[in-house]
Amino acid sequence: MSSSVSSSLFCVFTLFFICSCYLIGAQQPYVGKTTSDCGNQHNSSSGLGYFCNGGNRSCQTYVTFRAIPKYNTVSAISTLLGADPSQVSLINSVPETTTFDTNKLVIVPVNCSCSGEFYQSNTSYVVNEGDQYSLIANELFQGLATCQAIMNQPGNPIPTGLIPGQRISVPLRCACPTKNQSDSVVNYLISYLIGKGESPQPISQRFEIDEDLLRRANSLSQQDIIFPNTTLLVPLDKPPSSSQTVEPPTPPPSPPVTPPTTTSPSKSSKKTWVYALIGALGGTAFLLVLGAIIYCRVFRKSKKKLEPALLPKSFEANEKAVDKKIEESQDFLDSLSDIAQSIKVYKFEELQLATNYFSNSNLVKGSVYKGTIKGDFAAIKKVDGDISKEINVMQKINHSNLIRLSGICFNEGFWYLVYEYAANGPLSSWIHHKRKDGMFLNWTQRIQIALDVAAGLNYLHNFATSSHVHKDVKSSNILLDSDFRAKIANFGLTRSTQGHDGQYSLTKHVVGTIGYMAPEYLENGVVSTKLDVYAFGVLLLEMLTGKAVSVLYEENKHLSDLLSAVINDEEQVGLKNFMDPSMEEKYPSEFVIFVVRIIEGCLKKNPDARAPMDEIVQLLSRTLSNSLNWELSNSSVE
Structure with a gap:
């Protein structure tokens, strides 16, 4: 009995000692x-x-x-x-x-x-x-x-x-x-x-x-x-x-392990060697069978899932594209251990529960669903295609004005991306449509949103691990959180500007949204940060006028003509027609002219003549500061 008590006391003392050692450093x-x-x-x-x-x-x-x-x-x-x-x-x-x-x-x-x-x-x-x-x-x-x-x-x-x-x-x-x-x-x-x-x-x-x-x-x-x-x-x-x-030197590669030399084996050591060989062969056979089962059950399904969309009967070449896509997905799955360092890998069942099994009541738009994970809202996007480039970009960026990717899942040929949830949705729904709730964005909110977008682009251009171009800046890719602060989304086209002097590169594969693409990109495939500057100018014009980019081009052969008319209108007769009519409150006309001049600088045909994003951030910051002071003085007068 005393021995048992002593043993228990010893265990308790040992546990206390271990915990105390932990607390020394905690x-x-x-x-x-x-x-x-x-x-x-x-x-x-x-x-x-x-x-x-x-x-x-x-x-x-x-x-x-x-x-x-x-x-x-x-x-x-x-x-x-x-x-x-x-x-x-x-x-x-x-x-x-x-x-x-x-x-x-x-x-x-x-x-x-x-x-x-x-x-x-x-x-x-x-x-x-x-x-x-x-x-x-x-x-x-x-x-x-x-x-x-x-x-x-x-x-x-x-x-x-x-x-x-x-x-x-x-x-x-x-x-x-x-x-x-x-x-x-x-x-x-x-x-x-x-x-x-x-x-x-x-x-x-x-x-x-x-x-x-x-x-x-x-x-x-x-x-x-x-x-x-x-x-x-x-x-x-x-x-x-x-x-x-001093930065430590890169450690040399580990020397290859050489097997130890052995003396004449005894009968028992020979038996041990035979048992080891049988075990190794059996283990290898088991892994091969397991791999075949996984391939048949997972990737055959994904191939079947993809065939209706990618395999028209008259085009045998598309079959190779499907096989390549599955191989790329397999390679990307193999690298999930690296991705998991900063992005959570979800089980499909977790996302099903989060979205009420992807019900229509949780559908936000297109293939984006609203989910609830551990009490927090999330936007879950279903994607059919290669997402490796987007994932690689999003692992390298971290800024409050860029949407945050928090998780990823792969199931039966489809990827599921889990993003932070932006409660007020895309900017396009606030400036292009008359809302049923009667709400609208006032002047100061629009300038704050513009500044947020500019700050996010400035980070991509100048402060990320390497300079990146978003390549798809548009109102539907700008999301607004519950405080109407902007977050840039959709990094599927984003690429590094690694090229001539790190400033620009060339491509024959021109993709993007008509109306936002800069002329040098459309004509010669030149990719640089000035693409985003041009698109930002178009976006800013949409925000002031409340008109979609397609409407702006229908009404004006050249957007520069519209800007010149506003800037040169000394009596500002056309200013009211230029501005979004939903903004019924008064705002100083000189603020509008100042922002129009920023837009004019963004839409220069020569990319070198366009202002860099850091300069645009400074100009919009000044505008926001002046607007807030004006609002404050107006409210005190009232």
Whole structure:
């Protein structure tokens, strides 16, 4: 009896000891991809900052920053992050006059202290034209701050109230060690900016710490994935050094494993060898049979499903196209393990339950269904065709004005894409049709939507992993969320601009929507970011007039003539006929003329003469700011 009790006490003590060891390292929840969801605070995932649960309410610590143009010197980085230039130069072992190479990892000493429930290191930033909280947090500060945390700072304006020249507070993500961590000789928690393609293992190797210690400090399991432009807390016993900012060399390939040499086998070893051979052959035969069954039951079905659409009896050539399509789907299925790193792979039964078995009552439009997954709405699109290019693009982009792909499924020859749900549907339904509910978009809402689209395109052109062209910007591909904020959708035609100097490329396969396609693309197949600029100009014209692009071309041989007539109409007699009649409220005519001039710049025949998207973002930001001020002054007068 006493032995049994002693054994039980030993097990309990052991379990307690293991849990205590875990708690020594446990500190903060990892923020994950919630950084792009600016509309929600995500307190439980440290969206507002690391929790103030350390042994001290303030401490000296460090953050990392990757040098980018304009912020690539000791002085500029120090100013941006509110640090002492002399300390930055000292910790990085460089002179204060140093200019870092782009993407060079820089260590920055900061003072971290509790502000309410969260730790933060305080700095400030002067707003430029075109800035939004998501751009400031995720691109300028690279994830050292979140848009949720910036918006939560006392005194900072609401998202639509950012005015160029205005100074805002920016809380940098930092933390101090817990008492348990300090007791286990963790003296610093470094806010490390995760780079593209990084995982916990190489990060722990960079700082020469145990990977489990790194994971425990961030409450990460072995299955959790980390993402670029987010932070990990790196627990260290001493300050970081400049040697840890050097990118580690690519590890050499593992040498081939050579079988061990054997001496003369005995009878028993011969039998063991025979048993192993039989087992290997049996296992191989089992896998072949299993593979044949899977092929017959899944991919034969998918072929049958595809044949009615792709195999007209008079065209035998189409049979090859079907076989190729199935092979491509097979190849893509084989790569789902890579996709699953950032996109959830759903079972078909899950999507059936989410959409009430794809009932008509859940059908939104075409092949898009509204679903409910874990209490949240989702848009589920059924696709018959190759989607690998779209998936590859959507894995590389992350911006609040681009629709987010959260999941994928393949079943009987069809793909199912799970997107975030945009409650107010496509922009086209708000500007081309008289709505039964009598609602309409007012002037300020339209300018905000235009700015959102421009910001999304600017991200694709200038801030994505490589410059991309959407190639299908149109009103039906712009979705509006519950706050009437715009999200660009449908990336099926999106492609990289890898070509001459990375600026443009050529294609013989011209696809897109008539009316939105730029002349150089239609005539010569030239693909560049200026395609999106041209299409954006047409979209902006639709938003002002309320007319579909087909109607605009029916009424005007050249859209430029329509714009010139408005700009040159000194008495603005034709302005009322030009504008969407659903906007019955008054709006300053000079605002309209300013936007018409932006459209005129977008529709230049020479692509080089068209304004770049970053410039358009600045112009629309100025227009939105002026419009909001005008609205405010009008409401105060009333």
